[in-house]
Amino acid sequence: MLNKRRVLTLLIPFIIFITGAVFLATPLLKGSDPSKLDSALIGQAIPEFTLQDIYDENKQYDASILKGQKMLLNVWATWCPTCYAEHTYLNKLAQQGFYIVGMNYKDDRKKAIRWLKDLNDPYKISLFDKSGLLGLDLGVYGAPETFLIDSQGIIQYRHVGDLNEQVWNDKLLAIYEAMQ
């Protein structure tokens, strides 16, 4: 009896070690990236904004355009190499009928328009956020970022970084399908 207890006591450091090892190894093995942060706005409505259309200075939009159906809000810029990489996939998603709104973030209007003409425009609406005002309210900390927004205009998910087939099929599609 006493011996059994002694063995158990001696096992405690080992158990603590294993727990610690599992705790530390999980994010490593899962390949989670510490630079990818969860959005603080999940479950919240899109903040109010007034932004110009990228093609037309006189056309203005507000938060009501990000409501009424589920959609993707893609934050991009011409200075962002990863945005270039994901643009082809965005075109593919648009072809499949997904409703994508683009937000050009802290960029040059002419360059952005040329980009959309050269690489095709997957966006139903293109917002021009020159000063990064909406970007700040959305907690954007880099481009590209893609928000999943439900028909009520509530943010359900944010993906930071390259949007590609793997990410879409493994993660975003399921969240998109589950949205109202």
Add this chain to the structure above:
Amino acid sequence: MIKVSKFNLLSVLLLLLGSVLFSTNGQAAIDTFEFDNAQQEKTFHELTKLLRCPKCQNQNIADSNAELAKDLRNKTYDLVKQGQSKEQVVDYMVARFGNFVRYDPPVTPATIFLWLGPLLFIIFGLLVLFKQIKKQRSKTTHLDDQEQQKLQALLQKHVKDTHS
């Protein structure tokens, strides 16, 4: 009054020194912010040290040269200038970037271990220590019945031997 003028002289000198440094540094990333009063300036500097740049993992927005850190410094400046308190500015940033932007995380279910962990560790250590001490004490003082009898016999024998 003399003290005040001395102070003014010092600040003028500092300003001159500053302008010399700035002009030689040319393009160095030093933002110049003007404040209504010293309190605002203090709040601003405390905030930029406290707020973490979301883009750069482990730098506050005062140290970082990232575009985003610059934006956040400007926003912090605007908010402070508007007369917002430290807590209000921190809340503003947390609402957008989450608790990641704070270098002093609040106590939440997810972070409670940071505070309780060391305490639990110490308590656990003390418990183990006390148990060990108790064990050792009981080992050295207690003899079972058989050992007690043996001891008595030995003592008696010893007494007999010395007396004879």
